[in-house]
Amino acid sequence: MTRSEETVVSLENVGVEFSNASLFQTLRGDREVVKAVDDVSLDIRENEVIVLVGESGCGKTTFGKTAVGLQRPTSGSVKYRGQDIWDAKDGNGDVTIPFPEIRKSLQIIHQDPGSSLNPNRTILNSLSVPLKEQYPQIGTEEREERIYKLLEYVGMKPASSYASRYPHQLSGGEQQRIALGRALLMNPDLILADEAVSALDVSLRIEMMDLMHDLQREFNTSYLNISHDLANAYYFAEKVGGRIGIMYLGKLVEIGPAEEIIRNPRHPYTRVLRWATPVMDPDSITEESDEPPIRQIDIPDPKNPPSGCRFHTRCPEARETCVNRVPQLTQTGETIESGVACFRRDERDEYWQSDEIA
């Protein structure tokens, strides 16, 4: 698929902090702050596929929600086609794209589609609601026509039979198709798919990912997918020339074309993920040893992350300098497509003179 260079969503130095504190804790001054996302920048272009991968709690969902305007960042900016999303929401400055239009263009599908469909409404009713809200000018007949057409697009034929059912009369895979259809009804520029296939059986998972690819061509949509599974990420991104981004404790530590991330991972953490993943096509990866390339299995507490490079406590390559300095994500290829946040990528970095951690 030919991808345009036009940026749909641009996230710049985005940070998201959560404060989990009762009034009592706040008064005592022991407010607990989690930096779910810490200084992450990313451009998502038209027709692009990006999959974010990382262990539970590393900030994937928070970052994804920030990208589609569902989570306000505590620092940095998020722009949709050049318009700051939160300025549009707050009415700050010259708003060139109104917030409702931005929300319509940035859609989300969740891991559990059942919970996002009203159990008391038929599929037709459920899909009519957002269409009525976004396109109040269209009549009932046209609305139903659009819904039926979309149900057919997502493989639910005959559409009229599915349209009259309630969510409990559909399988998990069918519910997920409906969720995808509902997102596409808005004709979005970007769909955030948060673990959208992880609850499905393997064969259904592949079917769903293939369907998403087909519909991407049809609707010119970009996808930001979230997955804890590098094998799924590889399947989804590689087929359409997409990128994989690796997150660790709120940081984007590596990003690049799917093939490159699997064949030539540069960040020590990416190597750990690859080691831990039975990749779908075992021939496509090089031999790895049985020993995990890691010093410590436990993930540090996100409320109290390690200093310097956050991965240093587990990194087999860590040196003293990694304890104090924060590596920035820097370009690795000829374009801004790929980057890695590790001192080892620069042969002149003081890392090479630094002592190994005992």
Ligand SMILES: Nc1ncnc2c1ncn2[C@@H]1O[C@H](COP(=O)(O)OP(=O)(O)OP(=O)(O)O)[C@@H](O)[C@H]1O
């Ligand atoms: N609304 C919230 N309030 C407080 N803390 C939150 C909130 N949402 C997320 N967090 C915290 O932020 C961190 C990142 O969470 P997030 O859900 O973004 O991670 P994740 O990588 O998507 O994890 P998972 O794969 O388990 O969903 C976690 O430490 C989490 O506890």
